[in-house]
Amino acid sequence: MNKQIKFILIFSSLLFIFIIFFFGLNKSNIYTPNKVTNIEIPNFESRELFSNQKINAYELIQNSDYSLINIWASWCLPCRDEHPILINLQDKKKLNLIGINYKDKKKNSIKFLNELGNPYDTIIIDKNGLISVSLGAYGVPETYLVNRNYKILKRYVGPLNQENVIELFEIINENL
Amino acid sequence: MIASKLGYYSLLLGFAISSFLLFYSLNSFKKKKLSIGSNLVSVMSIQLFSVFLSFVSLIYCFLISDFSNETVYNNSHTTKPIFYKISGSWGNHEGSLLLWLLVLTLFIFLFVIFSKKQPIKYRFLTIFFQQLIITGFFLFLILTSNPFNLLLPVPKEGLGLNPILQDPALAIHPPILYLGYVGTSIIFSASLSSLVNKNVNSDWAKHVKKWTLLTWVFLTIGILLGSIWAYYELGWGGFWFWDPVENVSLIPWLCLTALLHTLTVLEKRNLLKSWTMILSIATFTFSMSGTFLVRSGILNSVHTFANDPERGIFILTFLFILVFLSVILFFSYQENDKNAQNQIHVFSRETSILVNNWFMMYFLSVVLIGTIYPIFIEVLINEKISIGPPFYNKLLIPFLIPFLIFMSIGPNFRWIKDNFKKINYLRIFLFIICLSLSYFIIKDTSLSILISTIFGGSAIYLFLTTVKDLFRKKLLIAQSISHFGFSLFILSILFNSIFSNEFSANMKIGEEFKYKNESIKFLNLKTFEKDNYKSLVANFEIVNSNSSVSMFPEVRIYNEPNILTSEADIITSVFADKFIVMNLIKGEEIFNVRYQTKPFMIWIWMSTILIALGGLVSLFKKKYE
Numbered sequence: 001m002n003k004q005i006k007f008i009l010i011f012s013s014l015l016f017i018f019i020i021f022f023f024g025l026n027k028s029n030i031y032t033p034n035k036v037t038n039i040e041i042p043n044f045e046s047r048e049l050f051s052n053q054k055i056n057a058y059e060l061i062q063n064s065d066y067s068l069i070n071i072w073a074s075w076c077l078p079c080r081d082e083h084p085i086l087i088n089l090q091d092k093k094k095l096n097l098i099g100i101n102y103k104d105k106k107k108n109s110i111k112f113l114n115e116l117g118n119p120y121d122t123i124i125i126d127k128n129g130l131i132s133v134s135l136g137a138y139g140v141p142e143t144y145l146v147n148r149n150y151k152i153l154k155r156y157v158g159p160l161n162q163e164n165v166i167e168l169f170e171i172i173n174e175n176l
Numbered sequence: 177m178i179a180s181k182l183g184y185y186s187l188l189l190g191f192a193i194s195s196f197l198l199f200y201s202l203n204s205f206k207k208k209k210l211s212i213g214s215n216l217v218s219v220m221s222i223q224l225f226s227v228f229l230s231f232v233s234l235i236y237c238f239l240i241s242d243f244s245n246e247t248v249y250n251n252s253h254t255t256k257p258i259f260y261k262i263s264g265s266w267g268n269h270e271g272s273l274l275l276w277l278l279v280l281t282l283f284i285f286l287f288v289i290f291s292k293k294q295p296i297k298y299r300f301l302t303i304f305f306q307q308l309i310i311t312g313f314f315l316f317l318i319l320t321s322n323p324f325n326l327l328l329p330v331p332k333e334g335l336g337l338n339p340i341l342q343d344p345a346l347a348i349h350p351p352i353l354y355l356g357y358v359g360t361s362i363i364f365s366a367s368l369s370s371l372v373n374k375n376v377n378s379d380w381a382k383h384v385k386k387w388t389l390l391t392w393v394f395l396t397i398g399i400l401l402g403s404i405w406a407y408y409e410l411g412w413g414g415f416w417f418w419d420p421v422e423n424v425s426l427i428p429w430l431c432l433t434a435l436l437h438t439l440t441v442l443e444k445r446n447l448l449k450s451w452t453m454i455l456s457i458a459t460f461t462f463s464m465s466g467t468f469l470v471r472s473g474i475l476n477s478v479h480t481f482a483n484d485p486e487r488g489i490f491i492l493t494f495l496f497i498l499v500f501l502s503v504i505l506f507f508s509y510q511e512n513d514k515n516a517q518n519q520i521h522v523f524s525r526e527t528s529i530l531v532n533n534w535f536m537m538y539f540l541s542v543v544l545i546g547t548i549y550p551i552f553i554e555v556l557i558n559e560k561i562s563i564g565p566p567f568y569n570k571l572l573i574p575f576l577i578p579f580l581i582f583m584s585i586g587p588n589f590r591w592i593k594d595n596f597k598k599i600n601y602l603r604i605f606l607f608i609i610c611l612s613l614s615y616f617i618i619k620d621t622s623l624s625i626l627i628s629t630i631f632g633g634s635a636i637y638l639f640l641t642t643v644k645d646l647f648r649k650k651l652l653i654a655q656s657i658s659h660f661g662f663s664l665f666i667l668s669i670l671f672n673s674i675f676s677n678e679f680s681a682n683m684k685i686g687e688e689f690k691y692k693n694e695s696i697k698f699l700n701l702k703t704f705e706k707d708n709y710k711s712l713v714a715n716f717e718i719v720n721s722n723s724s725v726s727m728f729p730e731v732r733i734y735n736e737p738n739i740l741t742s743e744a745d746i747i748t749s750v751f752a753d754k755f756i757v758m759n760l761i762k763g764e765e766i767f768n769v770r771y772q773t774k775p776f777m778i779w780i781w782m783s784t785i786l787i788a789l790g791g792l793v794s795l796f797k798k799k800y801e
Contacts, residue, residue: 007507014503018496021468024551025488080759080768081731081742103562115682116768128562 040150041069044131049101049109049123057098060122061150064096066172069144070120070160071132073102074112076140082159086119089165094172099123102132102140145171177326180245183233184324187274190226190281191314193219194307201304205297212299217288220303224281231265231278234323238265243333246325247271254333255708263347269487270323272350276467277313279351279358284310287362287387294383298366298373305365312494320487349401353425356395357463360428362387363435364460367453368502371509376453381443386795388439392432393791399425400784407777408746415780418565423547424466427540431459434536437529444591445526447519450510451533457502462544464495469547521593528586535579542571573631580634580666584641587652587659610637621674628674635670639663654797658790665783668776675752675775683769694720696771709734714758714767729758729769753777 043058061067070086072079090097099120101109106125126132135144145154145168153171156164197219234247238261243249251268252261266275284306291299317323363384370380402422407415416422435455441448468491520526546563553561614632618625642660649656679691688697697717704711710733718725730743744757755772 003507003510007503010503011500014496014499018492020552020555021492022489023555025492078741084760103564115680130562 039152041144041146041152042134043150044124044134046124046126046131049099049106049125055122055124057124058150060096060098061146062148065094065148066153067096067098067146068168069098069100069135069146071100071102071126071135071137071140071142073104073140074108075104076102078159079141080112080116082141082161083116083119085160085162085165087117090119090121097121100126100131100135102126102137103129177242177244179233179236179240179242180324180326183230183237184322186226186229186233187314187318187322187324190223190230190277191311191318193223193226194311194314197223198304198307198311201300201307205300205304209296209300211296212288216303220281220285220288224285227274227278227281231274234271234274235262235265238262244327244330245323246327247323249327249331253708257707259344259347266350267347270317270321272354273313273317273321274323275351276354276358277310277317279354280306280310280313280361283358283362284365287366291383294380295373295375298369298375298380301369301372302362302365305368306362309361309365309498312498316487316490316494320490349398349405352394352401353398356391356393356398357425357428357466359387359391359394360432360460360463363391363456364502367456368505371453371505374509374511376442376449376511378443378446381439381452385436385439385443388432388436389791389795392429392436393788393795395425395429395432396784396788396791399429400781400788403784404781408744415777418546418563418568420547421470423543424462424469427543427547428459428462428466430536430540430543431455431462434533434540435459437532437536441526441529445519447526448530453506453510457499457506461495461499461502464491464498468492468495523589523594525586525589525591525594528582528589531582532586535575535582538575539572542568546571574627576666577627577631577634580631580638580663583659583662584634584638587645587655606640607633607637610634610640618674632670635663635666639667654790654794656790657793658787661783661786661788661790664779664786668779668783671776672774672780676772678770678772680768680770682766684766691771694718696769698767698769699726706732712760716756716769716771718754718756718771725754727754727756729756731758731760748778750778751775 041057041061043056045054045056047053048055068089072082086097089095097120099122101123103126109123124131132140132142135142141159143156143160143164144152146152154168197216200216234245236242237245237248238252239258241248241252241254241261243252247265247268247270251271252264256264265271284303287302287306288299291302366380366384366387367376370376370384399422402425403415406417435452438448438452438455442452468488520530546567550561550563553559611629611633614636615625615629618628618632621628642656642663645652646656646660677692679689679696681689683689683696683698685698685701688695690696695718697719699715699717701712701714704713712731712733713728714730716727716729718727725747727745727747729745732741732743734741742757742759744755746756747754752773752775755774756769758767758769760767
């Protein structure tokens, strides 16, 4: 009798785990990024790195023709590689540069920006990485070109290079 | 093209053979056949050969850059060095599963050859369970992730392999880790088989311990190589990040370590039978879940690759069929050893091994919960969370302290019953000395004094005890080596985390910075054109009061895919690593330079090798303790 109860208990808890994993898999489109272009980017809200004010992503994106959303972190080496390219982009007027600070410490990220310069118009804190996950990011760095209507026009996995930048401007000029 | 077809058809042949073996072995078991004929061995060698042929064809496709093969197209490029073309064949989802299958068939083949002294029924049933797993993987490979899909028209150039994966440690890391992962399958099959045959006893423990040791050694080395890769290639200056992918390799390791200890009790005292079964089943389940979690992309991880829900569902279903099967078998065939409790005395080796098991189970639960909890939360209340190193540090370190103390006492208990009457004042005195030593080391650092002092003291005490055992216990040399390795490991990690230093600045050629008692000089920069990347090599000079060294960090600009990587230059010495890494900032003139000193890095690697070495010694030792 005792044995049967044990069996039922173990069996049902295993079944429970199975069900959870099964539904977890179906949800996995949130965890595992799909190739996203021409779909709307999800809205998100978080605090700004310097001012600590609440920021709504959609409000920010509405304000300019094009936004470049860049996921970065101070601990991420490729982000350092990519940084000079972003610095060159900062004075392009058409483009609103939004940084998403991925799983980072405030102290380290500010130190990073002091060292290498701050190209971003706005930096949004993504303390636990969930915004990046909801964007469908593979990792850091990752960059999305988004238009005024929240549509993702182009996405780059890994650090940006000069060729990517040329391509970015081709897309922007095409759509003008 | 031909190689792809050859590979595909030999894969099909292998599948056909395993379906045949599945029925044949079960049939022979039922009919109580008296011997395993040489025919069966040759059929199994054909199966092994067909998988091997398939694997070689895939490597060949990679070697000649045959882009008509989809896997090659997705993961290779003509300009890649030959070494990485070969390693690229298992650096992706399809190829790695083929490798997995190869190891599965290799293990069962070796098992049949090396288990001649075991009962025939037991051997047949082990073949059956193992072929069940093999058939499942064949189906998985053929149905959802065929490595030999053809592409038409044939592309001219491949997409390339992520340069971060182009590293010697990472090239051999997956095969070794797989030998460990897959090795658990043979323990699983053997355990189920002995459970059904009711021959879970000392002899069986002795026989299966060899396989457990082998698996354990591979798993240890595999995890070590992954860690070395993270240290040298990722360039963050750390070696363990509590990333889910790392965790899923640690979980089976903890379980396997517990099993290894429990098997000695079964071998010596014929006790803990059910617990051994549970651990064997759990070890395999955790290895398989590891594959599932990594391959399905269900976890929120930075280095998950391959994300096809269909694959996830297949592995998940297959995994749970095996788990349910083993649970049902366990409950129907489990023998009650009711009087077991009475046979274990409080002060005995058996008890100390049980305590070791409790600790292992605790560490395992922490890592397991930290890894899968986010999935549960998301499914149940639709909230996303992410668990990082602070969680693990807070939950593991306090429990590591009693574990360390216990580990220095436990192995010295005798089997059956120890006369634990008089208190050993010498040991207590030694422990107090260790505590004060640790206090003097730690007092000038920013760590919290109380916990760190006790932790350091216990680590030093364990170290001294294991050193003493190493010289005294000639008979238990294997165990002493592993335990000594572990104590060294803990000490190295401790000192490493206490005494690491970091310096970071933007530098131009010719500039010099002073940092503590060292000065860092940027001497010059050279550019080289290599096959598949452009390389910028800088020359730095690090000068301190009595010596100067040159260091050459490098930035690589790869062609396909176009990615920049930083190659750190690391000078390893007995006491500390000097670690320098640089990044481009403006053009090719100003660089961001990070310089770190990391004490005792080499000891972390060496001690892990020692841990594994203990396993190897035990494996090859003729006379048993």
